[in-house]
Every structure is written in C-alpha cells, then in structure tokens.
Amino acid sequence: MGVARMYNPYFRGKQFELITIRETAGLMAGAGFVPIIEPVKEALKGLERTLQTICDAGGRAIVVVNPYHGDHQEDGVGITKVLQADYIGNDAISAGILLRSNTTLAQAIAACEAHKDHNPTFVHAGFTSQKALAEYLGEDLPASQHVFIEEHANTLYRKHFDGSTRVLIRDGFKRLKNAEYAKTPVEEFSELHLTYSSDLNMAGFGDFLVVGDSYSESGGPAYAVAIHLTFIDPDKDDVMYIYHFVSTSNDTPTDPAGKFAQALKKLIDKLNTGNSKLLETDAIKEFRDLHAKGHFPGLGHVKKLAMKHHIETLAGYLG
Incomplete structure (x- = not known):
C-alpha cells in the first residue's frame, strides 16, 4: 500500500459503480489507484x-x-465467502473492516482475526x-492499514495510528437536489x-x-438532470473544482432524455469555449459522441461517465 501518489x-x-471499476481497471492498476468497494447489492x-477484472489488470482493491x-x-x-474462495493469500484484494459508531472493539478484533489471510484494512467511519x-x-501497528473517512x-483520532499506512478520504461532493446545482455551476471540490x-x-x-457519501437505494424520478464533472485548475494552485451542468426545464419528473440533452448542451458549449479546463478524457469523448448522435443512454450511464472522467482526470494529473 505504500506507493506514492496513492x-x-x-x-x-451498485451496478454502475462496478461497471465503472471494470472499465477503468487497467487505468487504475497502471496509476497505482486502489478502489475501495462497499458491496450493497445482495447478488455478488x-x-x-x-x-477478477482488477486482478487480471494487475491492480488491487x-x-x-x-x-x-x-x-x-x-x-x-x-462477501467473506467470495474472498475465501478466490483470494486467500492474494494480497491484491484486501478485506476492508468498516468501523462505524455502532462497532464494538470486540467486533473489530473478531473481524480482523477472521480476515487475517486477506491483508485487512480498517476503514474508520465513526468508531469510538x-x-x-x-x-x-x-507491535503489529506499523504493518497495519487504515482508511479514515475525514x-x-x-x-487527534488519526494520531493513534501514527506509523501505520494511513489514507484520508474526503467527501468533496455536496449533495443537493439536482435543480439546486444550477445556483453554483462551478465550485471547489478538493485540494487533498x-x-x-x-x-x-x-x-x-x-x-x-x-x-458523495450519502447513500440511497434509488434516485426516484428526476425533476432535473445534472452532469457533474471535475477538473484541475492550474490557475488556482492545481485545486480540483467541479462543474454542475443542469437541465433547464425542471418543473416535472418527466422527459429525462430531453433534460439530459439540455444539460449535455451546456457541457458541450462549455467545452467549445476552449477554456473549460476539462481534461479531454475518454468519458468526455463519449459525451461529445452522445451529443452528436442525440442519444440518451440512461441516467446510470451518465453517472458512470462522470465517475470515469474523475478517475481519468486524477490519473492524468498524478501520472
């Protein structure tokens, strides 16, 4: 885990998150990126x-x-069975032990002992x-791995684990109703x-x-469609910002395809100014393609492209 620029x-x-990981597995492996996956669907x-795709690409997770x-x-x-069936002693796949406010010390220790063969990583998210x-x-502390949800x-909390391999996760995404993003079409995402x-x-x-960190099972009908795309701004110390391209007719939960077309036109118009600072990623190429064809691929696919663009942007910057 001690690779620089990690x-x-x-x-x-969810389905589109997993597809995003599979489609960027090679890129992430090459960049030394290690995705953390919290499985939320019953089917595994x-x-x-x-x-399998991550391991085939020589990556880790x-x-x-x-x-x-x-x-x-x-x-x-x-989930444990999946790891035991295929990944015993394979340090490419680490068992993440999620430590929430309702996790006791005994539960944390038991999970650690149960996954000793899976290179465990502690994910701190409210643990006390x-x-x-x-x-x-x-004395095993220096060899241990810790992910902190900021x-x-x-x-002070993180200090207890000084000397171990430590990763800090910050939620740079402000969760709002889609229509509300129109008020701040661009804002700071992170300088982490x-x-x-x-x-x-x-x-x-x-x-x-x-x-963002807030989890919901389903989005429900969308009154507005928003495309969220990150970029690194060289004129502002390389801080990462995020654009919100939002549809304009947002009064009823109908016609997602029409709303996507409105949001996409705003994105394309911004790209065409030549000063959007958006990296010309594969995801951006696909957005251009969708615009040229007038095609709506579904909201899950749009989210997947935005996630891919984010990963490609960081890979481009850190590489």
Whole structure:
C-alpha cells in the first residue's frame, strides 16, 4: 500500500459503480489507484467479475466485508465467502473492516482475526474505540492499514495510528437536489490530492467521486438532470473544482432524455469555449459522441461517465 501518489476512490457496489471499476481497471492498476468497494447489492456476481477484472489488470482493491449500507448490512458472510474462495493469500484484494459508531472493539478484533489471510484494512467511519484498537494492534501497528473517512476521524483520532499506512478520504461532493446545482455551476471540490502527503502525513487520499457519501437505494424520478464533472485548475494552485451542468426545464419528473440533452448542451458549449479546463478524457469523448448522435443512454450511464472522467482526470494529473 505504500506507493506514492496513492488514490483510493470509495465506491458503493451498485451496478454502475462496478461497471465503472471494470472499465477503468487497467487505468487504475497502471496509476497505482486502489478502489475501495462497499458491496450493497445482495447478488455478488458483479462483485466477483469486478475483482477478477482488477486482478487480471494487475491492480488491487479493498472490499468491505461488513457493509453498513444495502443488502449485506446484517451479515457480510457472502462477501467473506467470495474472498475465501478466490483470494486467500492474494494480497491484491484486501478485506476492508468498516468501523462505524455502532462497532464494538470486540467486533473489530473478531473481524480482523477472521480476515487475517486477506491483508485487512480498517476503514474508520465513526468508531469510538480507536485508542483500544491501536493498543490491540500493538507491535503489529506499523504493518497495519487504515482508511479514515475525514468527517468521522479528526487529527487527534488519526494520531493513534501514527506509523501505520494511513489514507484520508474526503467527501468533496455536496449533495443537493439536482435543480439546486444550477445556483453554483462551478465550485471547489478538493485540494487533498495536493496536501495529503506533505501537510497531512498520509500515504494516500480518496473521495466518494462525484456521487458523495450519502447513500440511497434509488434516485426516484428526476425533476432535473445534472452532469457533474471535475477538473484541475492550474490557475488556482492545481485545486480540483467541479462543474454542475443542469437541465433547464425542471418543473416535472418527466422527459429525462430531453433534460439530459439540455444539460449535455451546456457541457458541450462549455467545452467549445476552449477554456473549460476539462481534461479531454475518454468519458468526455463519449459525451461529445452522445451529443452528436442525440442519444440518451440512461441516467446510470451518465453517472458512470462522470465517475470515469474523475478517475481519468486524477490519473492524468498524478501520472
């Protein structure tokens, strides 16, 4: 895990998230990016295919074995079985142990012991027994791996794990109703890719891409369609910003295709100014293509393209 310039995108394992990972597996492996996947769907075939794709590409991943959201929150046994069937002793796939506010020290230790063969990574997201966990790890602490969700793990909390491999995840995406993004068509996303190592003494950084940390099973009918695309601004110290291209007719939950066309036109108009600062990624090429054909691929596909663009942008910058 100690690769410099390490990026850990945090995915909830919905269908389009898993497709995004599969389609960028080669790119992420080449860049040294390690996705974190919290499986939320009962069926694990998609997860299995995704892990296989990652390994075939020579990449690595962290898979949360005790998800907080979705179909496995009561019991992550199925996920553990996937790891035990195919990934014993394979350090490419690490078992992520999610430590929430309701996780006891005993549960954390039990999960760690149960996944000793899977190169465990602790994911800190509200846990309150950090001092006791650090003491339990004892002399194994320097070899241990910790991912901190920033909102739940301040500097003092993280200090307990000094000397281990530490990654900080910041949610740069402000979750609003789609129509509300029109008020701030561009805003700051994060500068963590610049500060994680020098200022915060972390081995890596991450985010929830352009989806955000808040989880919902379904979007419901969309009154507005928004395309969220990140870019690095060389005129502002290479800080990352995000554009929100939002449809204009947002009064009724009908005609998503028409609304997508409105949002897409705004994106294309911005690209055509020549000063959008958006990296010309494969995802952007596909957006151009959709515009040229007048085609609406579905909202899940649009989200997938935005996530791909984010990964490609960071790979382009950090590479």
